[in-house]
Amino acid sequence: MGKRVDERERRWRTVEAAVAAYGPGLYTALSQLPNASAAVDEVWVDVFTEVFRRARRYARAKSPQRYLVALAGERCQAHGIQLPDVDWGTTGIAVSDLQRLFEPPAAALSGPDEAEANPQKPGGGHTEAAGVPVIPPDVWVRLHKRLLAVDVLLDAQARRRGPAWTQFAVALTALVGIAAVIYGVSASPSAGANVTAKTEDEKVASAFPPPLSNLPTATLAQFSVPGNAVRPSLDHAAVSSTALYLPSLQLSSSGQRTISIVQLPFAKTGHTWTQAASVIGNIPLVTPKNADGSSGKSSVSWSLRSWKFEVDNDWGVAIVTWNDAAAAGQSAQDTSGSLVQLYGFNLVTHHSGLLKTLVPRAGEATAYVAAAGDGRIIVQPGISESTGSTSTMVGLPVEVYTIQGNDPAKALKTQMEVTGSFGFMALPTVTKSGIAFQGIVGQSDDGSAINATWYVLDWDGTLNKVQGPPLDNQPHWVVEGSTGQLWWAETTPDVNQQPNSVQVVMGPLAAPDTTAASTETLSGPVSDFTVSGSDLVWIQTTSNVTQIVVSEVTQ
Numbered sequence: 001m002g003k004r005v006d007e008r009e010r011r012w013r014t015v016e017a018a019v020a021a022y023g024p025g026l027y028t029a030l031s032q033l034p035n036a037s038a039a040v041d042e043v044w045v046d047v048f049t050e051v052f053r054r055a056r057r058y059a060r061a062k063s064p065q066r067y068l069v070a071l072a073g074e075r076c077q078a079h080g081i082q083l084p085d086v087d088w089g090t091t092g093i094a095v096s097d098l099q100r101l102f103e104p105p106a107a108a109l110s111g112p113d114e115a116e117a118n119p120q121k122p123g124g125g126h127t128e129a130a131g132v133p134v135i136p137p138d139v140w141v142r143l144h145k146r147l148l149a150v151d152v153l154l155d156a157q158a159r160r161r162g163p164a165w166t167q168f169a170v171a172l173t174a175l176v177g178i179a180a181v182i183y184g185v186s187a188s189p190s191a192g193a194n195v196t197a198k199t200e201d202e203k204v205a206s207a208f209p210p211p212l213s214n215l216p217t218a219t220l221a222q223f224s225v226p227g228n229a230v231r232p233s234l235d236h237a238a239v240s241s242t243a244l245y246l247p248s249l250q251l252s253s254s255g256q257r258t259i260s261i262v263q264l265p266f267a268k269t270g271h272t273w274t275q276a277a278s279v280i281g282n283i284p285l286v287t288p289k290n291a292d293g294s295s296g297k298s299s300v301s302w303s304l305r306s307w308k309f310e311v312d313n314d315w316g317v318a319i320v321t322w323n324d325a326a327a328a329g330q331s332a333q334d335t336s337g338s339l340v341q342l343y344g345f346n347l348v349t350h351h352s353g354l355l356k357t358l359v360p361r362a363g364e365a366t367a368y369v370a371a372a373g374d375g376r377i378i379v380q381p382g383i384s385e386s387t388g389s390t391s392t393m394v395g396l397p398v399e400v401y402t403i404q405g406n407d408p409a410k411a412l413k414t415q416m417e418v419t420g421s422f423g424f425m426a427l428p429t430v431t432k433s434g435i436a437f438q439g440i441v442g443q444s445d446d447g448s449a450i451n452a453t454w455y456v457l458d459w460d461g462t463l464n465k466v467q468g469p470p471l472d473n474q475p476h477w478v479v480e481g482s483t484g485q486l487w488w489a490e491t492t493p494d495v496n497q498q499p500n501s502v503q504v505v506m507g508p509l510a511a512p513d514t515t516a517a518s519t520e521t522l523s524g525p526v527s528d529f530t531v532s533g534s535d536l537v538w539i540q541t542t543s544n545v546t547q548i549v550v551s552e553v554t555q
Helices: 002-031 037-053 055-060 064-078 112-117 137-158 166-183 189-196 200-207
Strands: 217-224 243-251 257-265 278-284 302-312 315-324 339-346 352-358 367-373 376-387 390-395 398-403 412-418 428-430 434-437 451-458 463-470 476-480 486-493 502-508 528-532 535-542 545-553
Touching: 002 037, 002 055, 002 064, 002 137, 037 055, 037 064, 037 137, 243 302, 243 315, 257 302, 278 339, 278 352, 302 367, 315 367, 339 367, 339 376, 352 376, 367 428, 376 428, 428 476, 463 486, 476 528
Parallel strands: none
Antiparallel strands: 217 545, 243 257, 257 278, 302 315, 315 339, 339 352, 367 376, 376 390, 376 398, 398 412, 428 434, 434 451, 451 463, 476 486, 486 502, 528 535, 535 545
């Protein structure tokens, strides 16, 4: 019980601080929308409800303002309106003035007499400080009722009682009814309609089987996949703080390659994936033709080898690798002679552009490996050195970049370099504390080893060896939990041999001399799976319902 109480307390305190600091500024901006009064209150309430639901993620955001703008932008888009610029310099509200409004339910529902006696509390003639925009009392009430309802549902999910939601529906109805009696505020007709309507959480609870469990995760979103709908691929899926992105490679009749970006906002959880999805933009790829990567008269036959898409704060980053056709047949870790392009896609403006081209040059760098995450893009050049019949890949210093501003042509900024004297990284992942990678190219594990040797390169250049997953030739990922703990994840064949299904297994990365920690296995098979930062995405079918589940690793 103690942990659950702490979790609820954290949710309430987080939303309290967010509304106090940023609620007035956001409401002021929304109020500037012409002929959008009906949507203003709904967007504002939705935004802070999402903060409440995803308090951990909000607390981890590097910029709370950007996080709120992203949420508000998505909700405005759903209403067919454009979010104006937000002046975050608008005077906030003292947390003490909101204390009663955002206390946990047990303390908040204290009786109507107290509401009348306290003028700071909604229903008791709430007033704002001088210079602070007035947020109507009925809007405060709507938000509080929404939070109360969501709190009950989140607590029910934490108890992991599966689909038995009926008993909680009774509690939810009672709470909303009690709140209406206590605060006694006569809301506008539109506000009243929204209070009685089901929240997205309720829709998910009543229509969706619960997500598979047994991993240290919290569910962020669920989208159903109807039987007659195309099942999306998660091969290149990426997750931001507010949405799931499903990019795909498109080829036009003229031969132009484009990465199309499909967005599924978390605010649309409970919908079918096709209802939630919208194409928000494209990244046109520049096919290199010359040896130096330019697109003039062809002198090298470049072919698209691979691509991946990562989310990096306000940006999506596409890392595209091209091979000289003569280099066909290389292993996944061998990028010798490959040309790498870095593209940026601004998740706010939806503008895209080529950030940087990494060209192989004899005597300088003959290979590159790149990754993006946590506000950074890393690139490690490597050079192949031959001794007789033996070829060795030597790692050069790791270049670390950030993306700033909104213009793709000027966004990439050099931050620093980190030593690469250890060798050439294999399959790197960018984390908060550094770069985790799945081995060093050219080095193999001891023949008697049971687990793979992975590495974590801190931003100060310190290299740490860690014990990775079993040496079983299965696909592997690095996952960073919300606490900073690094995990490995893998998919293995389903033990029940269900067709086209795999099991998901996770274990912590630990020092090599540490006794192997126990692994955790998802409670059922999935048909697709991937990792993006601290998030897991999978497709499950339970109780004859197929759904996409997005979950955050919370440990």
